[in-house]
Amino acid sequence: MAAALYDPAEGYYGRPAGQVGKAGDFITSVSVGPLFGRLLARHIASWHQQAGSPERWRIIETGANDSSLAGDIISTLERLSADAGLEYAIIEPLPRLAQDQRKRLPGVAIVESAEAFAGDPLPSFVFGNEVIDALPFHVIESDGIAWIEQGVTVDDAGAFAWHPLGPAAAEVVGNLPVMPAGYRTEIRCGVRDFLRPLAAAMAGGRMLWIDYGFPQDDYYHEARTTGTLRTFSRHRAGEDPLDSPGEIDITAHVDFTALARDLDATGGQVVRFEPQGSFLTRVASPWLLEMEGRTDDTTKKELRAFQTLTHPGHLGSRFHVMEAAF
Ligand SMILES: C[S@@+](CC[C@H](N)C(=O)[O-])C[C@H]1O[C@@H](n2cnc3c(N)ncnc32)[C@H](O)[C@@H]1O
Known part of the structure; x- marks a missing residue:
């Protein structure tokens, strides 16, 4: 981002x-x-x-x-x-x-x-x-017990992959309630x-x-359940941050x-x-x-x-x- x-x-x-x-x-x-x-x-x-x-x-x-x-x-x-x-x-x-x-x-x-x-x-x-x-911000998702975070894979630049939380995200997540599996949100x-x-x-x-x-x-x-991430281009809202990065x-x-x-x-x-x-x-x-x-x-x-x-x-x-x- x-x-x-x-x-x-x-x-x-x-x-x-x-x-x-x-x-x-x-x-x-x-x-x-x-x-x-x-x-x-x-x-x-x-x-x-x-x-x-x-x-x-x-x-x-x-x-x-x-x-x-x-x-x-x-x-x-x-x-x-x-x-x-x-x-x-x-x-x-x-x-x-x-x-x-x-x-x-x-x-x-x-x-x-x-x-x-x-x-x-x-x-x-x-x-x-x-x-x-x-x-x-980081996009994170609950698996029902712990949080994992979304990242961009290096060898497949068009797709997201899920990673264990990095240290910065792990500290902020400590303040969040546990959420049901599949719950997606963001932290800064x-x-x-x-x-x-x-x-x-x-x-x-x-x-x-x-x-x-x-x-x-x-x-x-x-x-x-799906957080608040939005993209904007010409007054139209979208939800895919990998759609034209640098242009939206x-x-x-x-x-x-x-x-x-x-x-x-x-x-x-x-x-x-x-x-x-x-x-x-x-x-x-x-x-x-x-x-x-x-x-x-x-x-x-x-x-x-x-x-x-x-x-x-x-x-x-x-x-x-x-x-x-x-
Ligand atoms: C959504 S625009 C808002 C622009 C303007 N304040 C307005 O209300 O119309 C966000 C602005 O924050 C700037 N910005 C983001 N991170 C920044 C940082 N670390 N330091 C200074 N400016 C930053 C961006 O470059 C961009 O110009």
Whole structure:
């Protein structure tokens, strides 16, 4: 999965941006328009104020992709005069995406890893939209007693073979209930390694992750017998990750109980876990007051975007927000 998505030359995200959006393979809250970034900017500004408005501070975005979310957040903070002392940074391991981002956002620090900030930690707001679901995961299956994992055979590249669990998977599986034979699901083993350098770049602050997923009881529910792995290509969902590797997205839902454990292990304390709808509605309340009574087309369009982001039938309950204090 790591190679299929992130090989710098052949991986799905290794090519220039274009995967996300109506003209790409799937949409995210960012594709709904600039409102998502504007509301996140208000949330970040209120954290910065609560933190005593540190003179130098940093926003670290992961998974910035075409950088439109970064652009929306920066311009909103400027408009709210909440950008004093801000250093905006993007963590982008993929050279082609980084090249595009540098062109679009010349004032932003674009670095391969958060280790670049280890010698200069700052009060920081670290975040990512739909990044955790894109981190590689293992597909595992119960034989009724133990778990085995799916792998790609070396000599028969077109077929999956089942293997005994590797050590990383064995440790994570220790947290799962025993399931009936044939029960298939996913686990993510690399989240702590992903979070650790981000946490090391922070001199206190917040981390916020928005994604689709469930707490453990719901994720590993008896009825969810085939897991949540999906592929996406041109807005069509599939279930075979070996169908055109490098040309399709591969994803699985986030186990938020595991994410909370991983945040805890890297020094964070979860202070928020709620649906995107209720989170954005609270953040938006001053903005909604500003909009009251306006009937122009721009306002109507923005209110439609707000509905899409927050209504339970749209994106409001599909996505959850987990925020941790560091
Ligand atoms: C599903 S896309 C989401 C893009 C964007 N945040 C949005 O909401 O439209 C996932 C993004 O996460 C990025 N990503 C995955 N692993 C990463 C990592 N370890 N560090 C930084 N970015 C990563 C991918 O390159 C991709 O751009």
